[in-house]
Amino acid sequence: MAGKADAKEEKGITAKKASDFSEWYTQTVIRSGFIDYTSVSGCIAFRPDSYFVWETLQKALDQRFKGIGISNAYFPMLIPEKHLNKEKEHVEGFNPEVAWVTHTGDSKLDERLAIRPTSETIIYDTIAKWIRSWRDLPLRLNQWCSVLRWEFKHPTPLLRSREFMWNEGHTAFATKEEAEEERAAVLKIYGDVLREYLALPGVVGEKTQSEKFAGAVASYSIEHLLPEGKAIQGPDTHDYGNNFSKAFEISFIDREGQKRYAYQNTFGFSTRELGAMVAVHGDDKGLVLPPKVARVQAVIVPIFKEDNKGKVLAAASRISAELAKSIRALLDDSDAYSPGWKFNQWEMRGVPIRIELGERDLSKDEATVVRRDTGKKESVPLAKLDKRVAELLDEINEGLYGRAKEFLDTHTFKVKDYDELKSIANSQKGIAQAPWCGSEACEKSIKEETGAKITNMPLDAQAHLKGKKCIYCGKEAKHMANFAKSY
Amino acid sequence: MAGKADAKEEKGITAKKASDFSEWYTQTVIRSGFIDYTSVSGCIAFRPDSYFVWETLQKALDQRFKGIGISNAYFPMLIPEKHLNKEKEHVEGFNPEVAWVTHTGDSKLDERLAIRPTSETIIYDTIAKWIRSWRDLPLRLNQWCSVLRWEFKHPTPLLRSREFMWNEGHTAFATKEEAEEERAAVLKIYGDVLREYLALPGVVGEKTQSEKFAGAVASYSIEHLLPEGKAIQGPDTHDYGNNFSKAFEISFIDREGQKRYAYQNTFGFSTRELGAMVAVHGDDKGLVLPPKVARVQAVIVPIFKEDNKGKVLAAASRISAELAKSIRALLDDSDAYSPGWKFNQWEMRGVPIRIELGERDLSKDEATVVRRDTGKKESVPLAKLDKRVAELLDEINEGLYGRAKEFLDTHTFKVKDYDELKSIANSQKGIAQAPWCGSEACEKSIKEETGAKITNMPLDAQAHLKGKKCIYCGKEAKHMANFAKSY
Numbered sequence: 001m002a003g004k005a006d007a008k009e010e011k012g013i014t015a016k017k018a019s020d021f022s023e024w025y026t027q028t029v030i031r032s033g034f035i036d037y038t039s040v041s042g043c044i045a046f047r048p049d050s051y052f053v054w055e056t057l058q059k060a061l062d063q064r065f066k067g068i069g070i071s072n073a074y075f076p077m078l079i080p081e082k083h084l085n086k087e088k089e090h091v092e093g094f095n096p097e098v099a100w101v102t103h104t105g106d107s108k109l110d111e112r113l114a115i116r117p118t119s120e121t122i123i124y125d126t127i128a129k130w131i132r133s134w135r136d137l138p139l140r141l142n143q144w145c146s147v148l149r150w151e152f153k154h155p156t157p158l159l160r161s162r163e164f165m166w167n168e169g170h171t172a173f174a175t176k177e178e179a180e181e182e183r184a185a186v187l188k189i190y191g192d193v194l195r196e197y198l199a200l201p202g203v204v205g206e207k208t209q210s211e212k213f214a215g216a217v218a219s220y221s222i223e224h225l226l227p228e229g230k231a232i233q234g235p236d237t238h239d240y241g242n243n244f245s246k247a248f249e250i251s252f253i254d255r256e257g258q259k260r261y262a263y264q265n266t267f268g269f270s271t272r273e274l275g276a277m278v279a280v281h282g283d284d285k286g287l288v289l290p291p292k293v294a295r296v297q298a299v300i301v302p303i304f305k306e307d308n309k310g311k312v313l314a315a316a317s318r319i320s321a322e323l324a325k326s327i328r329a330l331l332d333d334s335d336a337y338s339p340g341w342k343f344n345q346w347e348m349r350g351v352p353i354r355i356e357l358g359e360r361d362l363s364k365d366e367a368t369v370v371r372r373d374t375g376k377k378e379s380v381p382l383a384k385l386d387k388r389v390a391e392l393l394d395e396i397n398e399g400l401y402g403r404a405k406e407f408l409d410t411h412t413f414k415v416k417d418y419d420e421l422k423s424i425a426n427s428q429k430g431i432a433q434a435p436w437c438g439s440e441a442c443e444k445s446i447k448e449e450t451g452a453k454i455t456n457m458p459l460d461a462q463a464h465l466k467g468k469k470c471i472y473c474g475k476e477a478k479h480m481a482n483f484a485k486s487y
Numbered sequence: 488m489a490g491k492a493d494a495k496e497e498k499g500i501t502a503k504k505a506s507d508f509s510e511w512y513t514q515t516v517i518r519s520g521f522i523d524y525t526s527v528s529g530c531i532a533f534r535p536d537s538y539f540v541w542e543t544l545q546k547a548l549d550q551r552f553k554g555i556g557i558s559n560a561y562f563p564m565l566i567p568e569k570h571l572n573k574e575k576e577h578v579e580g581f582n583p584e585v586a587w588v589t590h591t592g593d594s595k596l597d598e599r600l601a602i603r604p605t606s607e608t609i610i611y612d613t614i615a616k617w618i619r620s621w622r623d624l625p626l627r628l629n630q631w632c633s634v635l636r637w638e639f640k641h642p643t644p645l646l647r648s649r650e651f652m653w654n655e656g657h658t659a660f661a662t663k664e665e666a667e668e669e670r671a672a673v674l675k676i677y678g679d680v681l682r683e684y685l686a687l688p689g690v691v692g693e694k695t696q697s698e699k700f701a702g703a704v705a706s707y708s709i710e711h712l713l714p715e716g717k718a719i720q721g722p723d724t725h726d727y728g729n730n731f732s733k734a735f736e737i738s739f740i741d742r743e744g745q746k747r748y749a750y751q752n753t754f755g756f757s758t759r760e761l762g763a764m765v766a767v768h769g770d771d772k773g774l775v776l777p778p779k780v781a782r783v784q785a786v787i788v789p790i791f792k793e794d795n796k797g798k799v800l801a802a803a804s805r806i807s808a809e810l811a812k813s814i815r816a817l818l819d820d821s822d823a824y825s826p827g828w829k830f831n832q833w834e835m836r837g838v839p840i841r842i843e844l845g846e847r848d849l850s851k852d853e854a855t856v857v858r859r860d861t862g863k864k865e866s867v868p869l870a871k872l873d874k875r876v877a878e879l880l881d882e883i884n885e886g887l888y889g890r891a892k893e894f895l896d897t898h899t900f901k902v903k904d905y906d907e908l909k910s911i912a913n914s915q916k917g918i919a920q921a922p923w924c925g926s927e928a929c930e931k932s933i934k935e936e937t938g939a940k941i942t943n944m945p946l947d948a949q950a951h952l953k954g955k956k957c958i959y960c961g962k963e964a965k966h967m968a969n970f971a972k973s974y
Contacts, residue, residue, distance in 0.1 A: 038613050039570065040600065043563035045613045048628070051559045071782075072538045076530035076650055077564075077602075077633060078586075083526065099565075100590040101602065104637035105583040113527065115564075115588065115602070126525050126532045135823060141535070145633075146564060150591035163563055295558075336622055 012344060013286050021228040021279075022156075029157050029278055032287045032348045042155035042162030046271070049349060050158075052295035053274050054165060058144060060197055061167060061269060064189045068182070070140040070169060075123050077145070078113040083121040087247045090120060093214020097151035115148045120215070120266065123170050124248035131172060131262060134254050138178060139262075140171040158275030159232060159487055166270035172250055172262035176241075179263040183220065183237045186267045190222055190235040193269075198277045199290040199400035200224060201408050202234050203431070203482060205456030210440055213266075217241035223455040223482065225408050226279045229428040231455045231484040234276065235269040280404050281373070287350025288373050290400055291393035297328045298389055299346045303339045303358035316357045319367065319382065323355075326386055327393065347372060352396050353389060373399055412482070418446075418471050421483055425450035431484045433461060435477030437470035446472055452483040499831060500773050508715040508766075509643075516644050516765055519774045519835045529642035529649030533758070536836060537645075539782035540761050541652060545631060547684055548654060548756060551676045552629050555669070557656060560628040562610050565600040570608040574734045577607060580701020584638035602635045607702070607753065610657050611735035618659060618749060621741050625665060626749075627658040645762030646719060646974055653757035659737055659749035663728075666750040670707065670724045673754045677709055677722040680756075685764045686777040686887035687711060688895050689721050690918070690969060692943030697927055700753075704728035710942040710969065711763045712895050716915035718942045718971040719763060722756040767891050768860070774837025775860055777887055778880035784815045785876055786833045790826045790845035803844045806854065806869065810842075813873055814880065834859060839883050840876060860886055899969070905933075905958050908970055912937035918971045920948060922964030924957035933959055939970040 011031050015023035029035050029050075036045045046054065062072070078101060085091045094117045101113040116122065123141070131139060146165045155162055169186065173179045187204060194200040202222035212219035216238040224232050245251065245261040254260050281288040291297050300323070302316035313333055323329035330351075332342050339356070346354055356368040366379045369388065373396050380388045411430030415421045424432040432452065436442060447453045461480040468477040498518050502510040516522050516537075523532045533541065549559070565588060572578045581604045588600040603609065610628070618626060633652045642649055656673065660666045674691060681687040689709035699706035703725040711719050732738065732748040741747050768775040778784050787810070789803035800820055810816035817838075819829050826843070833841055843855040853866045856875065860883050867875045898917025902908045908919040919939065923929060934940045948967040955964040 033617075036613060036616070038563050038609060039567055040563045040565050040609070043565060045563070045610075046561035048558035048560055051561055054561075055559060071535035072542060073535055074533040074538050074541075074633075074652065076525050076527045076532070077635070078527050078530060078650070080526055096592040098592060099588045099600075101586045102589045103587040103599075105585060112590075113586075122525060122527070123532075126523060129523070130520075135821075146561075148564070163565070165561065334622075 013284065013348060017227065017282065017284055021226075024282075024284070025279060026157070028282050028286050029275075032350065034278070034287060034349075035157050037157070040162075042150070044157050044161055044163075049289075049295050050274055053277070053289070053293040054271055056293045057193065057197055057269070057273070058167075060193050061189065062142075062144075064193070065142050065167075065169070065186075068185050068189075069138075070142050070171070072144065073141040074143055074145070075119055075126060077116050079116055079119075079122045081112045081114060083125050084114050086121060087215045087244055090215035090244075094118065094149075097149045099148050099150050116145070117147055117149045119143060119145070119147070119168055120170070120244060121248075124244055124250060127170075127172070128248050128250050131250055131252050134174050134252055137172060137174045137252060137262060140169075140182070142167055142169045156275070156487075158278065159272055161271070164271045166268045169265065169267040171265045172245065173264070174252065174254065174260070174262065176263050179239065179265050183239060183265055183267070186237050186265075187220060187222070190237075190267075190269055194222065194234065194273070195401060196397075197290065197292045198273060199397050199404060200234075200273070200276060200280060201401065201405040203408070203412075203456060203458050204460070205458040205482065207236075207456050208440075208443060208454045208481070210443060211454060211456075213238045215240065215243055216266075217243060221456050224276045224280065225411055225431060225484070226276065226487075227407070228279075229411065229430050229484075230486060231431060231482075232272070232276060232487040233455070234273060235267070237265060237267040240264040240266065280407075281400050282350070285344075286348030288400070289350035289352060291352045291396050294350065294352050295328065296330045296346075296349075296351045297393060298323060298330075298353040298355055299342075299351045300329060300331045300355045300357060301339055301342050301346070302331075302333055303356060308359050309335075312357060312359060312362065315362050319355070319357065319385065323386055323389060327389060353392055355385075355389075371396060415471065421446070421452070421471055422450050425452035425483065425485060428485055431455070431482045433458070433480060433482050434471035435465065435468035436479050436481040437473055437475045438478035439470075439473070439475075442470055442472040446483065450483070451485050453486055454481045455484050455486055457481050500771065500835060504714065504769065504771055508713075511769075511771070512766060513644070515769050515773050516762075519837065521765070521774060521836075522644050524644070527649075529637070531644050531648055536776075536782050537761055540764070540776070540780040541758055543780045544680065544684055544756070544760070545654075547680050548676065549629075549631075551680070552654075552656070552673075555672050555676075556625075557627040557629050557658070559631065561630055561632070562606055562613060564603050564632070566603055566606075566609045568599045568601060570612050571601050573608060574702045574731055577702035577731075581605065581636075584636045586635050586637050603632070604634055604636045605755075606630060606632070606634070606655055607657070607731060608735075611731055611737060614657075614659070615735050615737050618737055618739050621661050621739055624659060624661045624739060624749060627656075627669070629654055629656045643762070643974075645765065646759055648758070651758045653755045656752065656754040658752045659732065660751070661739065661741065661747070661749065663750050666726065666752050670726060670752055670754070673724050673752075674707060674709070677724075677754075677756055681709065681721065681760070682888055683884075684777065684779045685760060686884050686891060687721075687760070687763055687767060688888065688892040690895070690899075690943060690945050691947070692945040692969065694723075694943050695927075695930060695941045695968070697930060698941060698943075700725045702727065702730055703753075704730060708943050711767065712898055712917060712971070713763065713766045713974075714894070715766075716898065716917050716971075717973060718918060718969075719759070719974040720942070721760060721763065722754070724752060724754040727751040727753065767894075768887050769837070772831075773835030775887070776837035776839060778839045778883050781837065781839050782815060783817045783833075783836075783838045784880060785810060785817075785840040785842055786829075786838045787816060787818045787842045787844060788826055788829050788833070789818075789820055790843060795846050796822075799844060799846060799849065802849050806842070806844065806872065810873055810876060814876060840879055842872075842876075858883060902958065908933070908939070908958055909937050912939035912970065912972060915972055918942070918969045920945070920967060920969050921958035922952065922955035923966050923968040924960055924962045925965035926957075926960070926962075929957055929959040933970065937970070938972050940973055941968045942971050942973055944968045
């Protein structure tokens with residue numbers, strides 16, 4: 001069988017991240033056993049290490065959503081074509097990438113059913129029945145599911161997959177203000193979880209009208225910068241205003257007896273973040289997993305020969321059991337592979353800490369502890385091992401975040417003129433931040449001429465806009481915008 | 488808008504469970520706000536109360552799966568037609584109910600893609616690459632997802648939905664014995680979770696060859712008996728032997744250097760259990776939720792008039808906050824509805840405990856506590872309220888389980904002859920347990936003549952088979968079998 005001979009996961013990583021990012025990325029996610037291709041193009045298999053990252057993120061987000069009053073629900077994966085067509089911008093945005101069910105068994109369906117590319121239309125058609133009075137609001141739901149967008153000619157695992165998992169929050173409020181408050185709270189949750197769990201920084205900002213979500217009044221995103229100098233959109237929130245509530249008749253009678261339309265938000269965080277995590281933190285040895293999302297946080301590799309095997313393994317087993325009380329520790333005691341081979345494997349898989357235990361370590365009541373992120377080695381007295389390992393796990397997360405933030409900051413350029421913007425875009429050097437007049441014409445011209453689009457308009461960069469002129473047309477600037485080549 | 492006028496959730500339940508089970512069931516799940524219909528026939532919306540039950544079950548099962556060494560993974564929702572066709576019995580079992588994707592955007596696909604009715608074929612095609620040596624085994628994966636089976640002419644919410652959520656475990660072992668050990672462990676987990684979380688008893692047994700899963704060597708199930716006297720299959724485990732590993736070339740080189748095929752299991756627990764829970768425990772007032780899966784475990788309803796509102800609400804709020812430290816408590820302090828209306832609503836929604844707080848209660852430093860399952864009222868000193876409520880939640884779960892088990896036991900009849908079996912089947916009285924020779928011919932004749940199929944062959948009833956004759960043909964009996972009309 002062909003698959004057996006060329007199975008890739010035993011090969012090491014040969015491509016270099018700095019010189020061939022794209023090949024390095026693919027080798028890293030596949031050969032480390034993180035994910036795998038399947039026979040459905042663009043749809044990947046999440047193996048246990050990657051699924052663990054996702055379920056950890058899910059728990060962290062879910063707990064925070066519930067903390068601000070959002071409940072989980074679940075709606076069908078199929079959407080009748082007529083519903084998908086109800087909101088004009090929305091259907092135009094999604095129709096080209098919808099997978100259509102036309103038959104069940106041997107029968108042709110009367111009406112085609114779309115596999116959800118996103119669930120607005122099936123959810124709003126359903127909840128319209130649940131909302132009649134101001135007493136029924138707010139209605140704040142979230143759904144965990146996978147969605148399908150058959151959009152990519154060249155899918156990239158995790159970063160651009162045709163099927164991906166996400167949360168999709170769908171909420172309805174009586175007032176604009178409540179909706180706004182929720183969007184701010186959710187953006188904060190997204191940013192906190194990215195930092196705390198994935199050690200990922202990002203740029204928080206508003207999308208332009210041409211880059212916003214299909215059907216929204218306004219969209220807000222967290223944008224990442226990948227090491228190759230390209231940006232990629234992370235989690236987002238959307239202000240729907242009354243756009244969908246009018247299309248789906250999500251109305252209510254207010255306290256004064258007047259009929260009004262609900263204000264709606266949506267928000268999503270997807271498995272694309274796993275791709276950003278790999279791209280930002282990984283190195284030429286493979287994955288580097290942030291400790292909170294690593295299925296194995298510390299691997300214990302005993303180093304023994306035939307004559308001291310029993311003694312070393314007994315100590316390793318004792319130490320591993322002790323560590324397992326507070327962290328996710330794994331003892332790799334197989335004698336089918338050499339310690340050196342094991343070091344390479346666990347490094348490729350991104351395990352944050354390796355603990356080497358040889359007779360020399362044990363004779364001094366010590367262990368050799370190696371950080372995956374920096375490669376730094378230290379001898380730690382066994383009596384202090386659990387405390388030191390816990391400290392190191394925190395330090396690794398902070399270190400990863402710090403280096404990623406530094407990369408983002410040093411690759412964000414406040415450009416003086418259009419030439420500088422062009423030069424940054426052409427050399428794919430990072431993000432060019434510049435004042436912009438707000439016109440779609442300028443945005444479009446810049447994109448056509450440089451390949452860089454407006455990723456978003458950073459919230460924290462809008463303060464000092466007074467007197468600034470648009471980088472392209474020279475008219476009064478209305479926004480500070482981030483321009484970058486983008487996934 | 489039509490949907491607004493006839494919205495059903497404000498209506499009470501009018502049908503009687505004893506005399507019109509089917510109408511009672513539908514009214515109960517819809518009007519209580521537990522689930523709702525959607526515009527996709529056979530596919531329902533899980534509203535927060537029902538999704539909470541499911542996510543609680545998920546957590547309980549997931550923790551136990553991980554405890555025995557099973558890891559989560561995720562595979563694509565789409566399956567190429569050629570894979571689905573690889574295992575003969577499997578494809579024959581599922582093809583009639585598969586939803587087919589034929590187009591994406593405006594393009595026709597070269598090969599049709601099935602939405603997973605179950606994921607064997609896409610998973611096995613993928614993991615075949617991961618298994619080459621005995622060192623790669625066991626591989627024990629589980630996936631949480633929804634699947635689609637377009638099978639039912641008359642779908643029943645939860646009990647027979649076209650899309651349902653489940654866990655699907657897919658594991659591969661080097662030896663038959665390890666696979667067998669896992670199946671026993673998983674069946675025990677399923678039984679424990681059903682009892683502990685849903686207060687549901689069941690009959691554990693092997694399915695017959697004609698009723699086993701399509702492609703399995705043998706299947707094992709937990710069968711429930713619903714109040715209307717019909718059985719319904721609950722969670723199950725399947726022994727695939729080498730059937731799929733041969734079809735998908737899941738082979739490995741053993742320690743002796745010989746090529747061998749893996750032994751495989753699957754197992755599943757689905758949202759159908761929520762339907763069984765509703766059917767078994769509910770009553771003419773609506774849902775009765777087992778405490779561990781109730782989103783609200785105790786609702787506090789203050790009883791006040793204009794002149795004592797402030798005082799009563801302040802006390803209710805204090806008591807509610809105190810209870811919320813240990814259980815899921817909710818204060819219903821709205822003044823838009825009367826206490827009586829609230830009592831009915833919360834009873835319909837199945838909340839296990841209602842705590843009434845009026846001025847008379849408060850003057851005695853007491854609360855009136857009402858059990859949803861028995862309707863029993865008691866006065867509880869406020870100082871002991873949290874302790875008593877915790878006790879009652881346990882008592883309610885035990886009470887629900889005890890009554891359901893008694894119903895199952897008293898409606899399982901060890902029949903003497905075929906006439907008695909026929910009479911039980913005809914009157915839909917419950918389960919007829921009888922010796923059976925093991926021939927498909929007898930099984931088929933009995934089903935045709937009585938409408939009762941063999942639900943399973945209870946493991947604990949096989950001991951005393953010696954000398955028994957088949958209830959139909961009179962030849963030597965090989966199994967003790969449970970016959971019942973079934974969903």
